[in-house]
Amino acid sequence: MPDYVERLKQYRWTCKRALNGHGSKSAAELLDEIPRDLGVDRYGEGGAVAALEDEVRTVLGKPAAVFMPSGTMAQQIALRIHADRLGLRTCAFHPTCHLAIHEENAYVRLHGLVGVTVGDAHELMTLADLQGVREQLAAVLFELPQREIGGRLPPWSDLAEQVAFVRAQGTAVHLDGARLWECTPYYERSPAAIAALFDTVYVSFYKGLGGLAGCCLAGEAADMAEARIWRRRHGGTLYSLWPNAASGLAGLRRRLPLMPQYFQHARAIAERLRDLPNIEIVPDPPQTPMMHLHLRVEEIAFLRSAAHIAEREGIFTLGGTSPGWTPATRVVELTVGDATLNFTAAEVAGLVERLVAGAA
Amino acid sequence: MPDYVERLKQYRWTCKRALNGHGSKSAAELLDEIPRDLGVDRYGEGGAVAALEDEVRTVLGKPAAVFMPSGTMAQQIALRIHADRLGLRTCAFHPTCHLAIHEENAYVRLHGLVGVTVGDAHELMTLADLQGVREQLAAVLFELPQREIGGRLPPWSDLAEQVAFVRAQGTAVHLDGARLWECTPYYERSPAAIAALFDTVYVSFYKGLGGLAGCCLAGEAADMAEARIWRRRHGGTLYSLWPNAASGLAGLRRRLPLMPQYFQHARAIAERLRDLPNIEIVPDPPQTPMMHLHLRVEEIAFLRSAAHIAEREGIFTLGGTSPGWTPATRVVELTVGDATLNFTAAEVAGLVERLVAGAA
Numbered sequence: 133m134p135d136y137v138e139r140l141k142q143y144r145w146t147c148k149r150a151l152n153g154h155g156s157k158s159a160a161e162l163l164d165e166i167p168r169d170l171g172v173d174r175y176g177e178g179g180a181v182a183a184l185e186d187e188v189r190t191v192l193g194k195p196a197a198v199f200m201p202s203g204t205m206a207q208q209i210a211l212r213i214h215a216d217r218l219g220l221r222t223c224a225f226h227p228t229c230h231l232a233i234h235e236e237n238a239y240v241r242l243h244g245l246v247g248v249t250v251g252d253a254h255e256l257m258t259l260a261d262l263q264g265v266r267e268q269l270a271a272v273l274f275e276l277p278q279r280e281i282g283g284r285l286p287p288w289s290d291l292a293e294q295v296a297f298v299r300a301q302g303t304a305v306h307l308d309g310a311r312l313w314e315c316t317p318y319y320e321r322s323p324a325a326i327a328a329l330f331d332t333v334y335v336s337f338y339k340g341l342g343g344l345a346g347c348c349l350a351g352e353a354a355d356m357a358e359a360r361i362w363r364r365r366h367g368g369t370l371y372s373l374w375p376n377a378a379s380g381l382a383g384l385r386r387r388l389p390l391m392p393q394y395f396q397h398a399r400a401i402a403e404r405l406r407d408l409p410n411i412e413i414v415p416d417p418p419q420t421p422m423m424h425l426h427l428r429v430e431e432i433a434f435l436r437s438a439a440h441i442a443e444r445e446g447i448f449t450l451g452g453t454s455p456g457w458t459p460a461t462r463v464v465e466l467t468v469g470d471a472t473l474n475f476t477a478a479e480v481a482g483l484v485e486r487l488v489a490g491a492a
Numbered sequence: 493m494p495d496y497v498e499r500l501k502q503y504r505w506t507c508k509r510a511l512n513g514h515g516s517k518s519a520a521e522l523l524d525e526i527p528r529d530l531g532v533d534r535y536g537e538g539g540a541v542a543a544l545e546d547e548v549r550t551v552l553g554k555p556a557a558v559f560m561p562s563g564t565m566a567q568q569i570a571l572r573i574h575a576d577r578l579g580l581r582t583c584a585f586h587p588t589c590h591l592a593i594h595e596e597n598a599y600v601r602l603h604g605l606v607g608v609t610v611g612d613a614h615e616l617m618t619l620a621d622l623q624g625v626r627e628q629l630a631a632v633l634f635e636l637p638q639r640e641i642g643g644r645l646p647p648w649s650d651l652a653e654q655v656a657f658v659r660a661q662g663t664a665v666h667l668d669g670a671r672l673w674e675c676t677p678y679y680e681r682s683p684a685a686i687a688a689l690f691d692t693v694y695v696s697f698y699k700g701l702g703g704l705a706g707c708c709l710a711g712e713a714a715d716m717a718e719a720r721i722w723r724r725r726h727g728g729t730l731y732s733l734w735p736n737a738a739s740g741l742a743g744l745r746r747r748l749p750l751m752p753q754y755f756q757h758a759r760a761i762a763e764r765l766r767d768l769p770n771i772e773i774v775p776d777p778p779q780t781p782m783m784h785l786h787l788r789v790e791e792i793a794f795l796r797s798a799a800h801i802a803e804r805e806g807i808f809t810l811g812g813t814s815p816g817w818t819p820a821t822r823v824v825e826l827t828v829g830d831a832t833l834n835f836t837a838a839e840v841a842g843l844v845e846r847l848v849a850g851a852a
Contacts, residue, residue, distance in 0.1 A: 145531075159540070159734060160528040168520040171505075180519070201561055205727025238725035242602045338731045345730040365598035366726050367565025370705040371698045374519060375735050 136435035140451045143442035150448045151483060154342045155471035162344060162379075170378045176360075176369045180378035187381060188348045191388075192333055193324030196356035197348045199377050201368045203310055203334055204235050206349040209362040210332040211271050212243045213355050214304035220270035222246045224262075227253040228280035229273055230308060242366075245270075254457065256286050259294050272298045275308040276315050276326065282414035282424035283311065288319055295329045305329065310336040310347070313388050314420040317395040323388075331355070337380030340394070340421065341387045342469065346376035387470075394421035397477065398468040404481030410488050421468040425484065426461050427453070433490025434462060441483065449483050496795035500811045503802035510808045511843060514702045515831035522704060522739075530738045536720075536729045540738035547741060548708040551748070552693055553684030556716035557708045559737050561728045563670055563694055564595050566709040569722040570692040571631050572603045573715050574664035580630035582606045584622070587613040588640035589633055590668060602726075605630075614817065616646050619654050632658045635668040636675050636686065642774035642784035643671065648679055655689045665689065670696040670707070673748050674780040677755040683748075691715070697740030700754070700781065701747045702829065706736035747830075754781035757837065758828040764841035770848050781828040785844065786821050787813070793850025794822060801843065809843050 144156045157165075171179030181199045188197040200206040207230065211223045223239070225231060227249040231239050239245040248269070251261035256278055274295070277283035286294070298305050307330040309315075312323055319326060327333045332351035337343035349359055363369050398418040405411055410428035427434070431453050438449050453462035466472075472480065504516045517525075531539030541559045548557040560566040567590065571583045583599070585591060587609040591599050599605045608629070611621035616638055634655070637643035646654070655665050667690040669675075672683055679686060687693045692711035697703035709719050723729050758778040765771055770788035787794070791813050798809050813822035826832075832840065 157532075159526075159530055159532050159738065162532065162732075163523060163526060163528060163735070166519075166523060168523060170519055172517075172519050172522065200727070202727040202730050204724065204729075208727065236721050236725050238727075242725055344735065345732040361596050364564065365596050365602055367560070367562040367568065367598075367728060368726075369564075370562050370736075372522075372705040372736070375523075375704065376730075376732070378519065 136432070136439045137452060139439050140435065140442065143439065143448050144451060147442050147448035148446040149474060150471040151475065151480065152450060153467045153469035153471060155469075156448070165379065165382060166344075166375055167378045167382050170374065170381070172372065172374045173377070175371060176363070176373050180374040180381060184377045184381040184384075185348065187384065188335065188350060191323050191384070192327040192335065192350045194327060194333065194350035196353045197350040198356050198359045198363065199373060200347050200349055200363055201345065201370065201373070201376070203230065203308070203336055203347045204238065205363065205366045205368050206334045206347050207231060207273070207306070207308060208239050208243055209359050209366065210306050210334065210349055210351070211239060211245055211273065212362060213358050214306065214331070215245055215270035218270045218302070218304065220268055222248055222267055222269050223271045223273060224248040224250045224265055224269050225273040226251055226257050226275060226278060228278065229275060231273070233280070254281060256281070256284055257294070259290065259297055262294055262297055269301065269303045271304040271306050273306045273308055274330070277311055277420045277422070279311065279422075283314070283418065283420045283422040284415045285315060285318055285419045288321070292329065304331045306331060307333040309333050310339055311420060311422070313391055314340050314395070314422065317392045318419045337376075337383050340391070340467070340469065341380065341383035343380035343383035344376045346373070346380050391421065393473070394468040397421070397473060398423060400477035401466070401468065401480045404477045405484060408481065408485050408488070411484065423466055425464050425466060426456055427464065427488050428461050429488050429490060431462055434487050437487045437490050441486065447483065449487060496792070496799045497812060499799050500795065500802065503799065503808050504811060507802050507808035508806040509834060510831040511835065511840065512810060513827045513829035513831060516808070525739065525742060526704075526735055527738045527742050530734065530741070532732065532734045533737070535731060536723070536733050540734040540741060544737040544741040545708065547744065548695065548710060551683050551744070552687040552695065552710045554687060554693065554710035556713040557710040558716050558719045558723065559733055560707050560709055560723055561705065561730065561733070561736070563590065563668070563696055563707050564598065565723065565726045565728050566694045566707050567591060567633070567666070567668060568599050568603055569719050569726070570666050570694065570709055570711070571599060571605055571633065572722060573718050574666065574691070575603075575605055575630035578630045578662070578664065580628055582608055582627055582629050583631045583633060584608040584610045584625055584629050585633040586611055586617050586635060586638060588638065589635060591633070593640070614641060616641070616644055617654070619650070619657060622654055622657055629661065629663045631664040631666050633666045633668055634690070637671055637780045637782070639671065639782075643674070643778065643780045643782040644775045645675060645678055645779045648681070652689065664691045666691060667693040669693050670699055671780060671782070673751055674700050674755070674782065677752045678779045697736075697743050700751070700827070700829065701740065701743035703740035703743035704736045706733070706740050751781065753833070754828040757781070757833060758783060760837035761826070761828065761840045764837045765844060768841065768845050768848070771844065783826055785824050785826060786816055787824065787848045788821050789848050789850060791822055794847050797847045797850050801846065807843065809847060
């Protein structure tokens with residue numbers, strides 16, 4: 133098994149075609165995608181950074197935006213600002229929130245915040261879940277779509293009702309909008325219309341938009357001015373932030389308009405996958421360009437099949453699987469991006485079918 | 493006055509020649525300097541990041557090195573690790589230490605550390621200063637050279653004695669080696685020989701080495717493994733760190749060997765400046781490729797002269813001055829780099845003389 137994993141790491145870079153997202157590009161290819169005509173910043177001021185912040189302000193309809201090196205930094209900062217404003221320490225979020233599972237408890241260790249998880253890890257947060265919290269909260273973090281459960285979205289009316297309830301308690305509402313762009317076709321609403329529900333919004337440039345790294349935090353001017361000071365404290369006000377900002381701006385302009393196309397292709401792929409054996413699509417139908425596939429397959433069979441397809445056909449499908457929610461299943465995340473558009477829905481389904489069958 | 497400042501901001505990018513450091517380069521020029529053949533990383537693992545960490549490990553003679561987005565992040569993390577290991581909160585440093593004046597008290601606000609400043613802000617730290625600290629310290633931060641006082645270096649024997657004293661108290665020793673490279677000609681010692689005095693060493697790639705941004709923290713393997721976790725907590729484990737790492741690696745290879753040349757040119761420039769009126773060189777002679785010039789000049793006269801030289805001769809000298817240590821003086825920092833090497837020492841002195849005279 134380790135052999136397949138290692139081989140797949142190599143194949144990621146040598147295969148001519150990739151199934152997932154925008155594929156894996158070389159340094160040279162990525163450098164060529166960075167706009168060369170945008171100005172450089174100095175410690176986050178001016179140049180491509182200011183240009184991106186301006187554009188994001190407009191796209192999100194918020195008074196101010198601050199470029200940040202990472203969402204981990206941006207979201208801790210947003211919650212810290214809300215907490216300090218209200219003189220409270222407790223923030224609430226879904227059990228699968230990025231802060232809860234991917235950040236080594238940084239919000240606790242660096243900011244002395246306290247987390248309360250709301251709802252069940254396998255389902256979306258509900259109004260009843262929020263009503264069950266019995267303490268005054270500084271902020272509630274909403275994540276759209278809820279990535280770790282397949283990129284699920286609540287109906288718009290549920291979302292609006294939840295946000296209204298939270299606001300009525302005097303609690304701030306923050307959006308983890310790393311994949312906000314991906315929500316626009318399903319909600320048939322602009323990024324600004326969605327962002328309008330929230331006090332602060334974090335959006336990412338390297339996921340669906342295909343930039344190098346980095347994000348923006350957007351919100352009220354006073355909050356964003358304070359966020360700049362916290363960015364410096366976190367060590368995020370680098371001497372040069374322009375390469376990532378320029379790449380993000382190019383990604384925003386190029387790929388935000390493609391979201392409906394990615395979404396429709398995800399739906400078409402799900403159509404083809406739905407009736408295949410040993411596959412459950414989550415959510416079904418997909419609500420964004422991403423979906424999780426819960427596969428009844430042994431990991432080694434999956435990896436062997438992926439390695440063979442990569443080796444013989446020059447197609448990099450997926451690098452591995454994650455533990456399933458039951459012992460007999462494994463989970464993979466399929467995100468439709470530029471690379472995926474190069475396959476018909478039938479081709480994608482055919483490849484997934486072979487991976488699930490463990491077929492060489 | 494504001495007019496001159498604004499005009500100089502523009503001239504920085506339009507002048508053909510620059511006096512200071514490596515000059516100001518456009519995004520296109522900087523992109524062309526990034527090596528295209530190094531691999532990409534994923535969240536700091538592999539590719540150019542691993543290559544740079546390997547090389548820094550060797551150059552500094554330390555068991556492990558971790559690439560970090562910024563020194564602000566790296567040094568907080570180093571002090572936090574030392575503090576946690578020893579179960580202490582207090583760290584000592586020079587009053588002009590970067591943590592004390594440029595980081596919005598992040599070490600206090602994010603890490604709950606306590607700072608003690610040691611020595612006088614206008615002079616180097618001494619053994620007597622360290623002996624005057626009357627509490628158990630987690631770590632002492634040394635900065636080589638002491639940037640805010642002109643890039644001064646203690647005699648090697650003084651440094652060794654201070655470090656030995658600190659170690660004897662059971663206290664960790666950390667080096668702010670942002671400009672460690674620049675110390676090697678004066679000490680006639682390799683980076684590794686200097687780094688050997690310290691438990692942890694931070695080195696920067698965007699100052700003397702001319703990279704885009706970023707740094708490494710180096711030290712024992714267990715400490716660096718912990719530093720990786722803190723990097724994630726700070727939001728520094730970006731999806732892509734390779735552009736800055738590749739740029740840093742190129743800078744290290746290209747410019748570390750040039751440090752003696754920069755240093756000799758700084759000494760030659762000081763020779764020419766020494767006897768000019770209204771200029772004090774700090775330190776005199778320079779101990780690294782940098783020096784501070786304490787100028788008896790009014791800011792507006794300096795700016796007018798700089799703007800005129802930029803406009804008429806296409807030479808960008810300096811963008812402004814900092815407050816002096818007395819009301820009648822202003823301070824500028826001159827760093828000898830690639831751009832400065834394009835001027836003879838006499839030419840540099842002639843330009844500085846005109847700036848001090850406020851001559852158009």
